Structure formats: C-alpha cells, structure tokens
Amino acid sequence: MDAPHDVVIIGSGFGGIGMAARLLAAGVRDVVVLEKAAGLGGTWRDNTYPGAACDVPSHLYSFSFARKTDWSRRFPPQDEILAYLWDVARKHGVLPRVRFGTEVTEARFDEEAAVWRVSTAGGGELAARVLVSACGQLNRPALPAIEGRDSFAGTSFHSARWDHGADLTGRRVAVIGTGASAIQIVPEIAPRAGRLTVFQRSAPYVIDKPDREYRAWEKALLAAVPALHDLSRARIYASYESRALGFVKYPGLMKLMSRRFRRTLRTQIPDPRLRARLVPDYPMGCKRILLSGDYYPALVRPDVELVTDPITRITPSGVETGRAAYDVDVIVYATGFHTSGFLAPMTIVGRDGLTLDAAWRDGARAHLGITVSGFPNLFLLYGPYTNLGHNSIIYMLESQFRYVLGCVRALRETGLAWIDVRPDVQDAFDRRMRERMRSTVWEAGCASWYMTADGRVVNNWPGFTFAYRRATRRPDPRHFRAGRARPVAPARSGPR
Numbered sequence: 001m002d003a004p005h006d007v008v009i010i011g012s013g014f015g016g017i018g019m020a021a022r023l024l025a026a027g028v029r030d031v032v033v034l035e036k037a038a039g040l041g042g043t044w045r046d047n048t049y050p051g052a053a054c055d056v057p058s059h060l061y062s063f064s065f066a067r068k069t070d071w072s073r074r075f076p077p078q079d080e081i082l083a084y085l086w087d088v089a090r091k092h093g094v095l096p097r098v099r100f101g102t103e104v105t106e107a108r109f110d111e112e113a114a115v116w117r118v119s120t121a122g123g124g125e126l127a128a129r130v131l132v133s134a135c136g137q138l139n140r141p142a143l144p145a146i147e148g149r150d151s152f153a154g155t156s157f158h159s160a161r162w163d164h165g166a167d168l169t170g171r172r173v174a175v176i177g178t179g180a181s182a183i184q185i186v187p188e189i190a191p192r193a194g195r196l197t198v199f200q201r202s203a204p205y206v207i208d209k210p211d212r213e214y215r216a217w218e219k220a221l222l223a224a225v226p227a228l229h230d231l232s233r234a235r236i237y238a239s240y241e242s243r244a245l246g247f248v249k250y251p252g253l254m255k256l257m258s259r260r261f262r263r264t265l266r267t268q269i270p271d272p273r274l275r276a277r278l279v280p281d282y283p284m285g286c287k288r289i290l291l292s293g294d295y296y297p298a299l300v301r302p303d304v305e306l307v308t309d310p311i312t313r314i315t316p317s318g319v320e321t322g323r324a325a326y327d328v329d330v331i332v333y334a335t336g337f338h339t340s341g342f343l344a345p346m347t348i349v350g351r352d353g354l355t356l357d358a359a360w361r362d363g364a365r366a367h368l369g370i371t372v373s374g375f376p377n378l379f380l381l382y383g384p385y386t387n388l389g390h391n392s393i394i395y396m397l398e399s400q401f402r403y404v405l406g407c408v409r410a411l412r413e414t415g416l417a418w419i420d421v422r423p424d425v426q427d428a429f430d431r432r433m434r435e436r437m438r439s440t441v442w443e444a445g446c447a448s449w450y451m452t453a454d455g456r457v458v459n460n461w462p463g464f465t466f467a468y469r470r471a472t473r474r475p476d477p478r479h480f481r482a483g484r485a486r487p488v489a490p491a492r493s494g495p496r
C-alpha cells in the first residue's frame with residue numbers, strides 16, 4: 001500500500017475535477033482521483049444520447065475559476081461540456097492524478113492511524129488522510145422492473161448507455177419515459193426513425209428553451225473584456241436564483257410559471273385531446289421543470305405516437321399495454337437513475353465500525369450536505385440536501401470545495417489528525433432542513449426522484465443558493481470533535 005495520500009477523491013465529474021483543481025491551487029499537491037470509468041466527465045461522459053445538453057446556461061454551468069468565453073450556444077451541448085472538463089483537468093494539473101478504471105468498493109476509517117483505508121474493485125488498496133466523495137447523485141442508470149424486459153429480441157439500451165452502433169434509420173423505436181433525457185432524445189430521433197412510440201407514465205412540465213448560438217462578436221467581446229463575462233454570469237445567476245422564491249418560499253408563485261407552460265402547450269399542440277394527455281397531474285415544480293423548444297412539435301408528427309396507457313409487459317417483439325401491443329425494433333429506456341443511495345454501492349465504515357448504511361437507516365443526512373457524524377475526515381460533494389431545482393449545481397459544488405478546503409487547511413494548521421462533525425450539530429441542521437422542506441413545492445405530493453420511498457425529500461436544498469454559500473463559507477471549529485492519531489504501540493521484542 002502507498003503511504004497515506006493527503007486527499008483521495010472518488011469520481012472525476014464536475015465535483016472531483018473541481019475539488020482536485022482547488023486543492024492543487026491551494027498547495028495541497030498529494031491528491032489522487034479514483035475514477036471507475038475509463039474517462040473523465042461523469043454525467044457528461046455517460047450521457048451521449050442524441051440531443052444531450054444542459055438546461056442551465058453555459059456561462060453559469062462552468063467553474064468560476066475556469067472561465068470559458070467561447071461557448072457555442074446559450075445552453076451547452078454534452079460534447080462541449082465534456083471537452084471543457086478535459087480542458088480544465090489538463091490546465092489545472094488534475095489529469096495526471098486521475099487513476100482511471102479504479103472503482104472504490106469500500107472505505108474504512110482506521111482509528112489507530114487516523115486514515116481512510118480505501119479498497120478498489122481490482123483488489124488494490126490505498127490510504128488517505130482525507131477522503132472526498134464526488135460520485136454524484138445520478139451515475140447509476142435504473143432500468144424499470146417490467147415483466148419480460150429481458151425477453152425482448154431487438155436492440156435495447158438505457159439512455160445513459162447509448163448504443164451508437166444501433167442505426168435507428170427507418171426502424172420502429174420505442175422510448176420509455178418522458179423525463180429530462182427523453183424530451184431531448186425524442187425530437188432528435190423522430191425524423192430518423194421509421195416510427196417512434198413514446199411511452200409516458202407521468203406528463204412532465206415542459207417550457208420553451210430560449211437557446212441560440214452565440215455570435216462570433218459576442219464571444220470575442222467576452223474574451224476581450226473579462227468584466228463583461230463576470231457581468232453576464234451574474235445576470236444569469238440572478239435570473240435563475242429568483243426562481244427559488246417559487247420553489248422554496250412561495251409555491252403559489254409557480255402558478256405564474258405554469259401560465260408559461262400552458263401557453264407553450266397551447267401554441268405547440270393544436271389537438272386538444274393530445275394536449276389533455278400532456279397536462280401533468282401534479283403542481284408545477286414538484287418534479288424538475290424541463291426546457292425544450294422541439295419536444296411538443298415532435299409529438300405532433302404523424303410518425304410519432306404518445307402512449308399513456310401503463311406498460312404491462314415487454315415481449316420478444318415489443319411493448320404491451322393493457323389495450324394494445326406495439327411491435328418495435330429498438331427500445332430506449334429513458335428511465336432515470338438510482339438516486340437514493342448517494343455513495344451506494346460502496347461500503348463506508350466510520351468510527352466504531354459504524355457503516356454509512358446503518359447511520360443513514362432513517363434517511364441520508366449530512367451537516368451542510370458535506371460531513372457525516374461518525375465519519376471523520378470524510379467529505380461529500382453533491383450530497384444530501386444539495387441538489388437544485390432552479391439553478392446550477394456547479395455553484396453548489398464550488399461552495400462545497402471552499403468548505404472542504406477550509407477543513408483540509410484546518411487539519412494542516414492545527415496538526416490535528418481528524419475532525420468529525422458533532423451529532424447535535426448534524427441533527428440541528430437536519431431538523432432545519434426538514435422544517436424548511438415543508439414549505440417547498442417538492443413536498444406538494446408528487447412522486448419524483450427527489451423523494452425517498454417513505455415520501456421525504458432529502459436530495460434538494462430548500463433555500464437560496466447564496467444562503468448555502470454563506471453557510472459553507474468556512475468550517476466552524478465549534479461544530480467538530482477533533483483528535484490526534486493514537487500512538488501506535490511499540491512492537492514487542494519477545495515474550496514478557
């Protein structure tokens with residue numbers, strides 16, 4: 001086993017790359033990033049389906065410390081985000097520190113040495129003084145438990161594992177699901193497929209996406225005048241942040257946005273019967289609001305059919321509902337991700353043999369979404385309570401980078417070996433979150449990926465993102481228990 005590294009980071013998406021870059025910039029050089037896949041990028045490496053793009057504007061969905069002024073469009077496409085992440089990793093010295101094809105299976109806190117012992121799938125082991133989980137909330141594709149799924153004789157795949165070898169030209173294609181990925185896929189493949197059938201379980205709210213290409217002079221201006229770039233970011237941030245009012249404070253305000261939805265639906269879906277099937281049966285904002293200018297127009301094509309009857313089974317030749325059988329050549333599962341486990345399926349063992357699964361038996365909890373009591377020197381990025389319905393995850397991640405960096409600095413400066421958030425501090429934070437969650441639109445009573453099986457929302461931040469930034473400005477020493485490594489007993493020379 002190597003000597004303990006200062007920091008080991010699990011995952012090389014936005015979280016892992018950004019965290020490593022900020023640590024390196026602060027002079028913490030002994031940083032290792034473990035990535036189970038063969039390349040960087042997380043979400044933006046895995047989701048290569050046709051039409052994959054972000055719904056937060058480019059200038060905000062990027063790091064404040066790695067400015068890019070030549071984004072091609074207002075909303076960045078997947079390949080451009082992925083190229084950006086590679087570029088950041090190269091320029092900030094992260095790339096040589098990434099160990100690809102290295103999946104963490106277990107991490108165990110060694111109380112004697114005050115280090116994390118990290119085991120990987122290939123049987124490797126390494127030790128870390130500080131362990132950062134940057135494995136995201138959406139990296140394990142979920143396939144639906146539909147009877148007969150494995151019996152299908154054609155081609156089938158999940159949207160996050162797009163089969164680029166499958167030619168859809170002229171084929172009969174089924175898309176199962178109408179969430180964020182599906183509404184990007186459908187308009188892209190509809191013109192190519194011979195016939196496209198879209199299976200909808202629950203209608204999403206889709207509003208127009210004000211996307212457009214940036215003109216050459218706009219890019220040149222932003223590059224020449226950095227202040228303008230900052231101004232543009234700030235303007236986008238403020239306009240997105242104002243939506244938090246509707247999500248977390250005054251859900252009644254969502255009615256204003258739902259007018260925009262109804263207008264979009266009215267103008268893009270002339271047939272009132274089809275329109276009726278596209279109206280969601282839950283309050284706006286309860287699930288993620290989706291942006292698209294071409295999803296509804298794709299649904300009115302004569303070669304596209306929307307099916308709202310529940311799927312009863314998959315057969316070798318296609319998809320069946322209670323009313324009809326749909327023979328298809330290809331099934332695309334746009335059915336989302338396993339979202340409740342955060343660090344699952346890794347085994348994480350903290351002090352006194354406490355596993356994270358046991359600590360989270362009644363739901364995931366972490367002070368500020370970052371530190372879990374009983375798990376010293378473990379920091380989570382994009383953990384519980386830090387997902388957003390209204391703004392850029394990158395802004396939240398950057399708040400977390402600063403907090404973690406503050407903890408790493410505190411460990412260095414004080415000579416302490418470990419810090420562990422106090423249980424009462426974590427409980428108080430958790431209570432505050434639960435109370436605030438009650439006034440949010442997410443608890444309005446819809447089933448969404450934000451929600452646990454027992455109906456609680458533990459993924460989302462129920463407030464303004466600037467409030468989160470303020471709360472994570474610097475770690476408060478009063479919030480932690482701390483200690484030094486226990487001295488290792490001297491080896492005995494012989495029987496006493």
Ligand SMILES: Cc1cc2nc3c(=O)[nH]c(=O)nc-3n(C[C@H](O)[C@H](O)[C@H](O)COP(=O)(O)OP(=O)(O)OC[C@H]3O[C@@H](n4cnc5c(N)ncnc54)[C@H](O)[C@@H]3O)c2cc1C
Nearest residue numbers: 011012013014015035036042043054055103104135136393
């Ligand atoms: C299809 C899709 C569209 C999205 N669109 C938007 C959007 O429009 N706007 C927005 O704000 N957010 C969006 N998101 C959310 C997006 O996940 C975050 O914005 C952000 O990319 C998360 O970055 P991350 O680094 O935290 O996680 P990820 O990008 O998921 O990266 C996690 C990394 O950890 C690795 N990993 C996981 N477990 C292990 C392990 N045990 N060992 C080693 N490596 C491991 C994974 O392979 C992956 O590379 C979208 C997500 C998806 C899936």
